[in-house]
Amino acid sequence: MCPECGSDDVRIEEYDFGRCSETGYHDAGERYHCLACGATGDGDDLVLREDEECA
Numbered sequence: 001m002c003p004e005c006g007s008d009d010v011r012i013e014e015y016d017f018g019r020c021s022e023t024g025y026h027d028a029g030e031r032y033h034c035l036a037c038g039a040t041g042d043g044d045d046l047v048l049r050e051d052e053e054c055a
């Protein structure tokens with residue numbers, strides 16, 4: 001869920017910019033976009049919710 005507002009209305013978008021000419025590293029990963037508050041950021045920053053329904 002969104003770390004800014006706590007909404008579950010979050011889209012995950014993969015990106016791939018190929019190899020960075022400056023660092024030589026392959027620049028790819030996931031970004032999130034919150035549809036509730038408009039926040040965006042690295043996919044690793046998303047707050048993973050524990051599965052409470054599986055008690």
Ligand SMILES: [Zn+2]
Binds near residue numbers: 002003007036037
């Ligand atoms: Zn949000």
